[in-house]
Amino acid sequence: MEQNLSCNVKNCSTELVYQTVVTACSHSLCLGCSEQHGFAGQGPYTCPVCRQPLEDTEFLRQTLRPTEEWKSVALAGLSPTHVMECAGRALTFWSYQMTNQMLVITKTTGKE
Template identity: 40%
Template sequence: MDAPLRCNSLKCRQRLADRAVVTTCSHIFCVPCSNALGLSSSADGVRVCPACDAQLANPDDAVATQLNPTEDYKTSVLSGLSPTIIMECCTRGLSFYQYQVTQEIMYHDYMAKNLADRYANLNSQMDNVIKDANSEISGLRDRLERMHVEKKTLEQKNQELIKAFSEKSKAHQRLTKLYQRAKGTQNAEQMRYAAADDVDHVIQS
């Protein structure tokens, strides 16, 4: 299967299937690009190939052609020409097609190289992102381990405080009982003295 021809305007590159404009410098353009780029006509009378800047001074240097000619056209186009001219036309036609295929291969090679460069760049960026992420994860792990150690230390201190508080509470309860006992003893002593004073007062009366 023949490789499809494409418009040689890099901003277009649409696949050519019907009519096109070919140049003697082996380039081909779609009809809209040919009209827009001045191949059909030029204000100063000098046409220039948009692909290679070659001057197209002669009328036949850029002509419209039918890419899918009819069978009648195929039969009549070379009829009457000598075999030498026919072979020369075929040779030039094959050279034109070979040049177009070579240019297409070069275009895809450049595209593949650009894609490879972009992939390498993205891969490098991804490696840096992964490296930074791993570094951040490592830092978070270290921080988490320190937090676990601090947690254990705080839990130990909390247990020590609970134990100390329990001991102080027990001591406070003992002191409270002693205080209540001492206070009760003091009240009883005061009541005894008061009762004795009352007895003395009654006797004297």
Template identity: 35%
Template structure:
């Protein structure tokens, strides 16, 4: 042990002052020693040892740094076995104090070791919590980034939807305008279709029945074709009756046997 460990200390665990510097101490019959201030405070109310809680008959003030006169006179005149007994008790007291000091030191070291272990455990827990916190921060950042990405996608989808709605609205307006502009033509086409359906020449598969109204209002029935309708022209040489032809061939009749061509009248060809 070191010199500091060999020195006596106040047995009050709250004090533990070195007694050599005090010069005086209070010794109890249970082999405990206290500094004068602690003894005055502790023994003022009751004579109970604060170290072992043992009832005391009394306490003895002792001098820790005796003078030479005190050393020469304290054991003078005592028989040798008394001196040896006193010395043995003094050595036992010292041995007990050293053991008490070692026990206190051991308990202190155990408490310190336990505290260090708790501190290490707390440090490990703190490291684990910091790691968990870092993981939580990363997850939070990832969640924030994912949320921002989804917000951007949502904003893009909204923009696309707005564009589609605008295009659809514009198309609807254009279609409505075109419909409004095409209404007279559609009405005219519908009227034309009704007129063609009422005409007797619309369906060529049906048999045409002539009526006075149809003969007066409509042209004779002709098959429909893509060629425009033209009035039928008479041939340049119109057909003659057999008697006229015979007269022409033998030079008689009519106008002295001469060939007489068709006469032109305004609007159409006619025979003489």
């Protein structure tokens, strides 16, 4: 069973299955929250989780279930060093998200 990300906006926690908006400050937003907080329009942009100002190059709409074709070409042509750097950053982001989700569950249920 694969674990899904959840929206990081307080009082949302929507399960993110197909798409998300990810930020340079390592937050993940559902499309509804990203639109509600102005990520679909013109800047200025502010992360709704940590209130960090963001440039238009510091957030991205990300597909969470990429096609096989996309996976075949996404990193094609990059050196192994760059591929491993990308993979490392993705794993760090995933680990951060899962740790935060476990903390939220612990706080809401009172169980450790």
